[in-house]
Amino acid sequence: MFCCAGKRKSKYDPATIAFFGLDGAGKSTFLASILGNSCKDVMPTMGFVNERITLQQLDLTIYDLGGGERIRGYWDNYMANLFGGVFFVDSSSAQEREEELLAAFQSVIDAKFMRGKPILIVANKQDEPACLSGGQVFALLGADKRDDAIIGIKEQISLSSDDEGPSIPHMNTLDWLMDEIRRNYAELDARVEVELAEYEEMLRQKKLEKIERVRRLKEEDALRAEAVEPQADSAEGEEEEVKEYAKPEPLAAVVMEPIVEEDRVPRPLTQPIPPSLPQMATPAPRLSMLSGVVDRTPGAGAPDEVEETPAFNVPNALL
Ligand SMILES: Nc1nc2c(ncn2[C@@H]2O[C@H](COP(=O)(O)OP(=O)(O)O)[C@@H](O)[C@H]2O)c(=O)[nH]1
Ligand SMILES: [Mg+2]
Numbered sequence: 001m002f003c004c005a006g007k008r009k010s011k012y013d014p015a016t017i018a019f020f021g022l023d024g025a026g027k028s029t030f031l032a033s034i035l036g037n038s039c040k041d042v043m044p045t046m047g048f049v050n051e052r053i054t055l056q057q058l059d060l061t062i063y064d065l066g067g068g069e070r071i072r073g074y075w076d077n078y079m080a081n082l083f084g085g086v087f088f089v090d091s092s093s094a095q096e097r098e099e100e101l102l103a104a105f106q107s108v109i110d111a112k113f114m115r116g117k118p119i120l121i122v123a124n125k126q127d128e129p130a131c132l133s134g135g136q137v138f139a140l141l142g143a144d145k146r147d148d149a150i151i152g153i154k155e156q157i158s159l160s161s162d163d164e165g166p167s168i169p170h171m172n173t174l175d176w177l178m179d180e181i182r183r184n185y186a187e188l189d190a191r192v193e194v195e196l197a198e199y200e201e202m203l204r205q206k207k208l209e210k211i212e213r214v215r216r217l218k219e220e221d222a223l224r225a226e227a228v229e230p231q232a233d234s235a236e237g238e239e240e241e242v243k244e245y246a247k248p249e250p251l252a253a254v255v256m257e258p259i260v261e262e263d264r265v266p267r268p269l270t271q272p273i274p275p276s277l278p279q280m281a282t283p284a285p286r287l288s289m290l291s292g293v294v295d296r297t298p299g300a301g302a303p304d305e306v307e308e309t310p311a312f313n314v315p316n317a318l319l
Contacts, residue, residue, distance in 0.1 A: 010054065010059035012054055012057050012058055012059040013057075013058055013059060013182075013185055013189075014058075014059045014060075014061070015058045015059070015060055015061070015083040015084075015181050015185070015188070015189075016060075016061040016062075016063065016081050016082055016083060016192075017060065017061075017062055017063070017082060017083060017084050017085060017086060017177065017181075018062070018063040018064075018065055018075075018078055018079070018082055018085050018086070019031065019062065019063065019064045019065060019085075019086050019088060020065060020067070020075060020085055020086065020087045020088070020104070020108050021067050021086075021087055021088030021089060021090075021104070021122075022067045022089075022090070022097060022100060022101060022104055023044065023066070023067040023068045023069075024067070024090055024093075025067060025088035025089055025090045025124055026088055026090060026122075026124040026125060026156075026158035026159075027045070027064050027065075027067065027086075027088045027158075028042045028043075028044075028045050028049070028064055029042050029158040029159060030088065030122070030124070030156070030158040030170060030173070031049070031051060031062060031064050033158060033159070033160040033166075033167040033170040034053065034055075034166055034167060034170045034171050034174075035051060035053065035166060036165040036166035036167070039158070039159050039160060044066075044068075045064060045065070045066040045067070045071075046066060046071075047066055047071070048063050048064060048065045048066060048071075048078070049063070049064040050062070050063055050064075051064065055171060055174060055178060056174070056175065056178035056179075056182070057182070058178055058181060058182065060178075063078050063082075065078065067088075067104075069100075072104055072107065075107065075108065075111075076111060076113070079111050079112075079113035079114050079195075080113045080192070080195040080196050080198065080199035081192060081195075081196060082113070082114065082117060082192070083117065083118075083181045083185075083188045083189075083192065084117050084118040084119065084120070084177050084180060084181055084188075085108060085114060085117065085118075085119050085120070086119070086120045086121075086122055086174070086177065087104075087105055087108055087109075087119055087120070087121050087122070087141075088122045088124050088158075089101065089121060089122065089123055089124060089137050089141070090124055090125050091123045091124060091125050091126060091128065091131035091132045091133075091134075091136075091137055091155075092125045092128035092129075092130055092131040092132075094131075094132050094136075094137055094140055095132065095140070098140060101140070101141070102140075102141065102142070105121075105141045105142075105143075109146065109149055109151075113195050113199070115148075115149075116148075116149070116150065117150070117188065117191075118150040118151075118152065118176075118177055118180035118181065118184075119149065119150065119151050119152070120151075120152040120153070120154060120173075120174065120176055120177040121134075121137060121138060121141065121143060121151060121152065121153045121154070122153075122154050122155075122156045122173060123136075123137040123138075123153065123154070123155045123156065124156045124157070124158050125157065125158070126155045126156060126157050127157045127159070133155065134153045134154065134155040135153070137153070138151075138153045150180060152176040152177065152180070154173050154176065156170075156173050158170070
């Protein structure tokens with residue numbers, strides 16, 4: 001049932017991140033840019049898309065999650081598996097959609113399985129005339145007041161020219177997040193393992209509760225039916241049915257629910273729980289604006305060989 005993303009061997013450490021953000025923020029366009037696909041072909045994301053690339057010496061799996069109102073409720077299902085996230089904002093409609101945007105951002109940053117993991121805000125559509133700057137988006141989301149979170153910001157134009165292969169400037173957008181993940185890799189990796197086991201147990205409990213609810217309903221129905229018209233042989237049949245509903249599933253059958261595409265579901269939740277839960281260091285919040293030239297091919301230069309280019313400036317007054 002699960003996709004084979006984990007099967008291809010890589011010499012780099014594996015990590016999974018997700019693209020969050022309202023519908024139309026530019027998540028899928030950005031993904032197309034870093035994969036070297038045509039931005040013109042990007043369609044609204046109905047469920048989620050799962051892509052894998054090597055980036056900054058990480059074997060990266062990216063979940064591009066749908067941002068529609070109904071799909072946002074499913075974001076939680078993917079978080080236990082994440083090393084960090086990217087929150088995309090359409091900077092040209094941020095003010096109009098402020099309330100919705102804030103709720104979506106908070107649902108990510110305050111989620112149990114995201115707290116303390118690095119989140120990069122991408123202030124997208126900087127080519128639009130009436131857009132907010134990165135600093136304004138950062139402040140609008142209240143990120144400047146989040147002392148408990150690790151948040152970076154990057155201004156961005158997701159659109160890129162087609163037929164030029166993977167866009168290097170777009171790959172640089174993720175530099176800050178890749179650095180954070182690499183720097184805290186051991187803690188994040190251990191945390192993901194523990195949280196996946198926790199998430200799996202949560203699903204198992206939910207499933208058992210559902211089975212119990214159905215069993216009770218069936219019992220009540222059977223009692224009601226008997227009270228109206230007692231029938232000896234039909235009661236036997238119902239008992240059989242109740243038994244079937246009550247049969248618990250083995251743990252390995254409990255899976256992370258996909259939104260749409262079954263063959264592109266994250267890796268199975270069958271990992272053992274390590275003996276202790278390491279604490280995540282929660283560094284002071286910072287506003288990072290980085291960019292650099294990155295080679296995504298295996299064997300590319302080490303992180304300290306990355307050529308730094310000037311960071312953009314966020315007006316202090318706005319932070
Ligand atoms: N002007 C402008 N349009 C963009 C940019 N990024 C994406 N778009 C457009 O915004 C629309 C929604 O993009 P999409 O990637 O589907 O958004 P998603 O719902 O977040 O995945 C599409 O028409 C894109 O062409 C950008 O940086 N600038
Ligand atoms: Mg999309």
